[in-house]
Amino acid sequence: MTDSRQQDISHIGAASGLQEAGVLARGGARARRVGVKVPEITAWFWVAKVLTTGMGETTSDFLVHHIDPVVALGLGGCGLAASLVLQFAVRRYVPWVYWLAVVMVSVFGTMAADAVHVVLGVPYLVSTVFFLVALSAVFLLWYRSEKTLSIHSVDTRCREVFYWIAVLVTFALGTATGDMTAYSLDLGYLASGVVFVAAIGVGTLWYWRGWLAAIPSFWFVYILTRPLGASFADWTAVSSDRGGLGWGTGPVSLGLAACIAAVVTYLSIAGKRNAARRFG
Template sequence: MNNTSENTLSKVPEVTLIFWLIKIAATTLGETAGDAVSMSMNLGYLLGTAIFAAIFLVAVIAQIKAEGFHPFLYWTTIIATTTVGTTLADFADRSLGIGYAGGSSLLFALLIASLAIWYRSLGSVSVDTVSSPKAEMFYWVTIMFSQTLGTALGDWTADTAGLGYGGGAIVFSALLALVAAVYYWTTLSRTLLFWSAFILTRPLGAVVGDFLDKPVDSGGLALSRYSASAVLLVFIVLCIMFSRQSAAKKGH
């Protein structure tokens, strides 16, 4: 019985190169799709957030009720967090007027609090342990905060810090490369490095998404948000179909 427990599969995928490729594509899709609904459709940030929050709740409930890991359901839920994170961050930063720095600071505090409560409740924040409803709730709340933080941080870097979309992409790519180097060349906590990389992929996706669809005079390529979102979605679907992702094993 103990042997079975030790080998219980979690309900999240193994962290491999394809995981990170899909994650970056999903975060970029979250930016373009979120902007498509709130800006291109002129629904506004508040209504856009309400729409994506409803989708997110349905996806999370389905994910928690599911038995075992299902790649399409998992990545649908991830995409839902990126889209609601985009519109929610934009609503807080722009509509509420707290600014990118204020929004980033608030969301960073919420993210750290979520991880701290998760750790205190279950003794670990490793994704390998996400196999119970309680762990899943903490997992998705933490991801929700990280996705929203990433949007605000990406916008702050590109706009307020004046680096532009290209400069922001270089900064976050360099930070991700640094995390990868630390992973391969040191014995620093793998859980810490995972969450660091997970958080950093969101602002990278934010600035890349803005680079694709923002006007040329603002430093973007002025591509259609709808077509960019469609291409990214097709890429994600193909990756899921042909990558044969498996669930992470507890204790690994």
Template sequence: MRKLPHVTVLFWALKIVATTLGETGGDLLAQTLHVGYLVSTAVFLAAFVVSVVVQLKAGRFHPAVFWTVIALSSTAGTTVSDLMNRTGGIGYTGGAAILSTGLIVVFIVWWRSGQTLDVENVATLRGELLFWLAILFSNSLGTSSGDFLADSLGIGFRDSAIALTAVMLALLAAHRFTRINGMILFWIAFILTRPLGATLGDFLSKPHDHGGLAWGTTWTSATLLATLIALIAYQTIHIRRHPLAPLPPPVHRRTGAAQTPNGDLLAVG
């Protein structure tokens, strides 16, 4: 059965809401509640690992489980990034460089493993593990890159969010009207939703003297959580009425051989 969702407008709406919640939720625990980045990172990483295990053991796509993992990877990414950049003194530029390198390494390993990078058709345990590792790195990178745009480059939270939205629309146009590889466009857009969520979350929650709307992390997080739950409920009802089509048999991308669900190649002949 299919473990990951189809990429639709609803998918992107859920991703943006979940990543925005990740930014404000991480700040809520670490800053507003004064728990600190180190303890918050430990809490969110532990919750992320538990949710990933539940997702991996699931026999099919469950919207509540999948989007819980996405949201927790975003909150963990927020505190991991802030722990590196602020407590560790690396800075936004250094943090973005380190996390970008880590994400590139994950994609290289993924590519060389022979597993498909087409999210809709990930059908093996190995492929799903690589997918979630890429998610964790990309969501950590999103906070650093969002802070880099807003603070280091001085663009500000609102204008950074507007600029990233414009890039997302350009990617949509490229998908519709050009022959650029759709998988490449997907991953660029997927990665950019995280800095978009980071800057949007900061714009909503930060005080006026920091360029925000001063909603605060508590009210912003509560609003985003309610929105996320409503969208998940809608997706759950929709899938019950229109079940996802079963996955095609997994095939090793480089060899063309069939694979078992854990990613091993099947013998031929």
């Protein structure tokens, strides 16, 4: 065999190897994208997030006032554990599974934050600082382990664990923060909701102007949507002598649950249509 032919064969083999490596790399990228088990950040994501925060607040209040608080906390913990087991069991993002887990995080996170104040007698300001430090520690450990806090990179079991721990602590932090503004600062529910709307607007403006990066902006808004939704939900549920509309925690919880179901149904249908267009 001549040297030139040997060189031609070598070039062909190298090209084939590069092509195969490219195919494998693209396949791996697709596998990672399929493995991401959190939703895209769209307007509907934030709508669902605010609805779940409001429902978590009023549902928690309804349960602890209608059954034994210890039993309510136990039921909330069992519901959270079951929903997270289901979320970790699925191999891709499933809207109803994901948002069920978020709802249960909201309910249990509210109960946990309220227990710190009611049972242990910890002031709202102290519990707010405590949960803020706890969330900072979670973010620090997450970043040191995975080198990113982006939810778009939640494509491994380790990152998924960090993500849900962070979500749980953000709900507890948001609950404590909302109670602090409503009670400790004596703003009431409606005024507190307006304050959080303004704070989210400031964070959004900072992001648009390039003063705050995408990932810190996301988590800043994510944390504040918890007291935002809870403040307006409480305002509609509590009696007029407490500055609310007096609709009741039960009816408000059912109404929010219906809204969440409608949004999740839409997201499920839209996701199937998008998948059909991509692969059809």
